[in-house]
Amino acid sequence: MVLRSPARAETDPLRLEDLPVPEPGEGDLLVRVLRCGVCRTDLHVVEGDLPPRLPAVVPGHEVVGTVAHVGSGIRGFTAGQRVGIPWLRRTCGECEYCLSGRENLCPAKEFTGYSAPGGYAEYVVADARYALRLPPGDPDPLAPLLCAGIIGYRALKMALPRPGGRIGFFGFGGSAHLSLAVAVALGFETVAYSRSQEHLALAQQLGATETRLTTEAAPTVGPTLDGAVVFAPVGDVVVRALAEVKKGGTVSVAAIHLTPIPPIDYDRLLFGERRLVSVEANTRADAREFLDLAARLHLTSTVSRRPLSRANAALRDLKAGRVIGALVLDCENT
Secondary structure (H helix, E strand, O other): OEEOOOOOHHHOOEEOOOOOOOOOOOOEEEEEEEEEEEOHHHHHHHHOOOOOOOOOEOOOOEEEEEEEEEOOOOOOOOOOOEEEEOOEEEOOOOOOOHHHOOHHHOOOOEEEOOOEOOOOOOEEEEEHHHOEEOOOOOOHHHHHHHOHHHHHHHHHHHHOOOOOOEEEEEOOOHHHHHHHHHHHHOOOEEEEEEOOHHHHHHHHHOOOOEEEEOOOOOOOOOOOEEEEEEOOOOHHHHHHHHHOEEEEEEEEEOOOOOOOOOOOOHHHHHOOOOEEEEOOOOOHHHHHHHHHHHHHOOOOOOEEEEEHHHHHHHHHHHHOOOOOOEEEEEOOOO
């Protein structure tokens, strides 16, 4: 599914096209795609919230597939092996950020499905150094782990309060439902905030301590959260989260694109050593750490599957908030 010009999802901007099977270079894997998750970042790419980097691009960066060809000079991968391809595709390895364990901040980093063709396709090429080994089994619940899970985990780590503390999740989509499940398993009190009653019902199934509709007025009892993660790409929600975090708490924003944040009352919302931090991409260490934790916790994602040819409809449903959990595209049966 090819994007040749960014446009609103309602206009069906992706086109199903026949392209040549990509040629892997030295150090690359050619991967046959089984499933590709539909992430909100894909929506930002398709609608142009992220400025285009290529004349045309195949979106998708939550890729579960099997190795079809191993390029020269690669060790540790074999044909037929199950792999995951995440958002972070490549970094320079030489800048101050790469050399200090912060490759997610590399100014030259590349992204799957944005600065290189992604997983809304039957085949994709990946740099073997950034590919992730995955277990066998149903590929559907694995796909959302590769961005929604990894990014949500990094955001959760930034906002985690003291052991047993209370953490809020603002916006309850693919990333939030995985992060909340991790927080529940680790023994934190959790509060899910959403404008959708159906999303909150999923939060309750996952063990949320409390759920709140954001369409209702904020409670007047004062701040009750020790930390919060904002997944909704809406600046107003950041202010709401800050208002519900106690002194010393952190609000982390897990969004690659955000509408403007309204003016913040410093005395009421930031004073008291409250912190507001952003999350940019992830490191390979984050990815491996999260996948190991997900395996130990038997973490699974709530997913529904669509054919690859229905990618436009999937993006529309994501934009409209009609997705419960996460969406994945079936790229085997085009």
